[in-house]
Amino acid sequence: MSGARAGEGASMQGKACVITGATSGIGLVAAERLAALGARLLLVARDTARGEAAFARIQARAPGAPLRLVYGDLSRLAEMNRLAGEIAALEPRIDVLINNAGAMFAERGLTADGLERTFAVNHLAYFVLTNRLKPNLVAASRARVVNTASAAHRRAADGLDFADLQSERGYHYMSVYGRSKLANILFTRELARRWAGTGVTANCLHPGFVATRFGDNNRGFFRLGLAVAKLFAITPEKGAETIVYLAASPEVAEVSGGYFAECRPTRVSRAAQDDAAARRLWEESARLAGLPA
């Protein structure tokens, strides 16, 4: 992408785009941009007030854009499955699925399913939504899955610990977050491999260090430290560029299994190139989610 704004020149007219984490930060800006490019958007939110606010903001910036809103908490397996069913019924053909909702938690917590919550929201929700929506993605003539990962995957230099995917043996928020983002890249690679020939591509990205609401769910020094660091972060408008690029640009129509930053293919860590780990993660995730491996 040579200097132009991501997605510029691309038409998303009539294309069905599903985006999670569309109520804040880079997801909200990406949704606005895609709406402005003509996409038919389906926003996934978990909170009614934030969902409605995002809806109103996108409508104001892209008047007349076809928009719909669905609600679900992506930390819970039952909700991931219910949401996928609702989305599948609303959009028989999905051109772009953007898995973007994510969070970091200063302290370890479990979801209703007994899963560590970073793993559940940041990885398992991507896995379940994508797999459940496969028929709808395949039904579009050319579809794209875009997964928001992070350069923080480099913090998980030793790779995933398959004996302790739920971080029971020790919890440090940055390591756990880093592993969830490594999981995003491994999932994208394995998805690209498994779905080759279906007409669906899969790519992931690092948005940069972005001043969003990210981390604001925490308290005390953690939140304070993050607030100070965000003074040096890029804007959500800049952070959303690579999402829009991967979702809309003709340049990457045939690319699959890649990791991008600033709209360019970028090297991943050694652990993120481990195809055996990618296969194993898929199998473990399928087992946890009750999906066929």
Ligand SMILES: NC(=O)c1ccc[n+]([C@@H]2O[C@H](COP(=O)([O-])OP(=O)(O)OC[C@H]3O[C@@H](n4cnc5c(N)ncnc54)[C@H](OP(=O)(O)O)[C@@H]3O)[C@@H](O)[C@H]2O)c1
């Ligand atoms: N900010 C950065 O520097 C940075 C860097 C690298 C990667 N990322 C990644 O970028 C993605 C978006 O983050 P952001 O920076 O835009 O942060 P953000 O402003 O906090 O937005 C996060 C989005 O995810 C949604 N979400 C969180 N937990 C959810 C759940 N259980 N169910 C449904 N939705 C949920 C939030 O919904 P609510 O509005 O209801 O809270 C919000 O829409 C994440 O995957 C993050 O890991 C961010």
